Amino acid sequence: MAAAGPTFEELADRAAELAQLRASADAVLARAWSASAARDLLDTAGPAYEPALWTTVVELGWPEVMVDADAGGGGAGVRELCVLSEACGYAAAGLPLAATAAAMWAEGGCADGIAVVLPQPGQLAAGAVSGSWPAVAYAQVAARLLVLGDDAGTPVLCAVSASAPGVRRTPVVPIDHNPAANVEFDGAPCTLLAEGEEAVRRHREAVRRMMLGEIAELVGVAAAANAAAVDYAGTRVAFGKPIGTFQAVKHRLVDQRADIEVGRALVARAADAVDRARPDAAAIASLAAFWALDRLVHVPEGAVQVFGGIGYTWEHQAHVHLRRAARLAMSLGGRAAHRGVAAGWLHGLLAGERA
Template sequence: MTRDHEPSLSEIADTAAELSELRATADDILSHAWAVERTRRLLDGREPAFDTDLWKTIVEMGWPDVLVSEPRGGGGAGIHELCVLTEAAGAVALPVPLASVASAAWCEDRCAEGISLVLEDVGATLREGEVTGSWPMVSFGAVAQRLIVLARRDGEPVLGIVDAAGGGVRRQSQQPLDHNPTSSITLTGAALLPISSGPDAVERHRNAVMRERLATIAEVIGIASAANDAAVEYAKVRTTFGRPIGSRQAIKHRLVDQRSVVEVARALVNRASDACELDHPDADALVSLAAFWAIDSLRRVPEGATQVFGGIAYTWEHDAHVHLRRAASRIAELGSRSFHRSVVARWLDSRSSTTRSP
């Protein structure tokens, strides 16, 4: 649940137990609903890697509505719960836009209707109720029904909804590494239905983006953890010169280091989630810190796991490249490494300045 105060130790323990139970439930459900090999088979097809029936199942379970308030029919839960679900989804390479749609539903405070996406702030302009802007790569943009756009009208920010099938919307298909239905989106005089304006619009959009970013990082954690776990199991049974390769120091150190990277990422996401829930002034910086770690270190885990598998991982029939592709595609959604590094650097410098001041 969303908190408005610093949690006590007992509350932290209770929350951890609840999240652990939620993860076990999510893992059990997804183990019956999907498998990595099914995502790999989607890569063979001509259509983008998106399963409509699977998405309907996810919607029926209420996962995209986990952040929506209970009075509006949602789960009334918080970012931690969403991150648990997206991490579980990442572990089985679920080809659905859970993080994006859940964040959009939170932004609108209404249960998801179709696929809604929150677009980044690219300086879109609004004139006489029509918005103009361009987004070069939007994951699952080709299957979106609604677009949540932050635009500016004479300098005043306005947050609104654009019908993706309406006039003035042009989408051009792109093909990312994981083959999800990505498209570039160009709005040229598209009708905008306002939902908020002024400083509240900026704040609402910022918080929605932060939630999506954290949930996406959690998904990458699930991908990286699954890749590393698979490499660990392989290292136990693959033998060379009469010994399992996992008994060799270089392999052991690689696998342990990769597990450490995953655990650090989880800790950073948990810390940033707390800050977002509490509306802490450090929330932006902590989200960027988690994103920077994902871009800089977490992305290497599926790469390292692929190396443990050796030549077999470079065959199409192996699942290793699925994790590698999905991690690369999800990380590309987090923004640039330099942007997050600069945010973190400014934050650390401000903290240092505060410490040095008399």
Template sequence: MTRDQLSLNEIADSAAELSELRTTADDILSHAWTVERTRSLLDGPEPAFDEDLWKTIVELGWPDVLVSEPRGGGGAGTRELCVLTEAAGAVALPVPLASVASAAWCADRCVEGVTLVLEDVGATFSEGGVTGSWPVVSFGAAAERLLVVAHRDGEAILGIVDATGAGVQRQPQQPLDHNPACSILLAGAALLPIGSGSAAAERHGKAVMRSRLATIAEVIGIASAANDAAVEYAKVRNTFGRPIGSRQAIKHRLVDQRSVVEVARALVNRAADACELDHPDAEALVSLAAFWAIDSLRRVPEGATQVFGGIAYTWEHDAHVHLRRAACRTADLGSRSFHRSVVARWLDSRASTTRSP
């Protein structure tokens, strides 16, 4: 049964289950991590990635949430993954949950270390191995395996590359949020094939869409946490004898930012359902959500920083953590122009269908 065919009671039950999942995730993360701990990682010499925290997340089974139950996973859907990544974003969790969970879904096997799904960049496959390059891969330096699609004589080969093996060159990068990002160059790297042909390429594309959508949900968590903190600050910060939150300009900013967050949630939910149903509009709906994240959602932590004023620009405040992470996560979504063109073509095709007799 599709979501369009669900009764009102079933929709309400589904919403209640997702709300309960979010409450549980928030409760777990409140004991496991804080934004302050992420901020402390920014001040250290090592990249912002906590291996003990990642082990905890793996033990919870979150990276395997999309893996089918017969293969030992959670058997859940994209909405559930997005709930978890949004909760992770709210506490600035420095882990690659979105990419790893999507790679696990694509391979339909539970997580073994950090396995990242890489976008199709036209890598080639021959007897010598895989050749291809990715300029910046978030958490790439922490990856143990890479899920890639390569091409040989017009045929797509889906497989796993040992990130620590021969033929893999990783050059460390230093993004704003200090995650262990790197550029990746595969030059004759060995590939363990797990699929081939158009079906494998299509499944890989769907995994990339899920990773992208879960990343948008993470940005929603980041933006929502930043705006909530700004709201609380506006209630207690007094200037000229009254809280700054009583001033119209501040109130309008905070309400507008909350509206941006809620629109993003609606777009993510719609795209997640389309992915689960293999709807032909799924790619366009994911790009629509990505465009909104890049164009509008990213600005919410920026606006929250302005509400805090000068204190937000100090190293001891959390505002810059949300600002940094929002900038880096939206960069992982690809270019604004790419998503705009996908959405524009989709809207044009819908308009053409409507105009046709």
């Protein structure tokens, strides 16, 4: 007999807890950050990254949200990470939250400094890792890099200190100017975290959690861009009327809002599936990623069109959301691959199978 699902009261309580978390995150970020501050960083010679803002969220325990309470973490799940990531996206706060939270979950404990999970495997020999990874987001400022290696046929998950010998980081400038770098390991010493099937499982789950956090951030970016366009459409007058009264503008904004809500719902569904270790978690996560690549990434583009000429100027903050959305989309992998996974799962459901 199948286990009973949560009751309506439990679902309502859960929704209230998540709403309270989002309100708290929005309040913190509103005091500490703004899209204008993100735009100003793009004018500097360095990367668009504010260490003081990262210190603020670290002090609040956001990167440790998925670490077990017994290990000093928040004891929460992917759903909470996605709520915090969406808040960061809405505030245009470019932070390595999803990457570090996923890495800490894989490490099974809290550790100082930014960490990044490298999605592609490397080679391991005699306790040292070799490999190369292009344009890794936030790699310039990372303290640790987690990688799945292959040691004579045995999968091994290990952590590499960014300052270790054999580690080379070459700064690159992505479209959102985050502190990214090309990463190369040439016999870099590492710390063993897991091996065998457990290493594969932990790496796969960490990458999936990071991906869902980034999709949630993209939901926030899209929501902020659309909200700004709605405000502008209510005040910008053309031919004696606010442009928001014109059907073409009105329909675009409503359609974009619908895309955002669908994306938010898919992220929530995928996060719950991962937290409950459901067999369809990978498929639902790919469905959320496909929606992000197919629909959400275009919302900031549509917002820029609503702004018209002013939206194309450097002084306007619309391009902050546009740049961030484009970079997040690039991190999600191939659209066709996610579409294939999601389509196969949906076909199975229609055929009466269970993925």
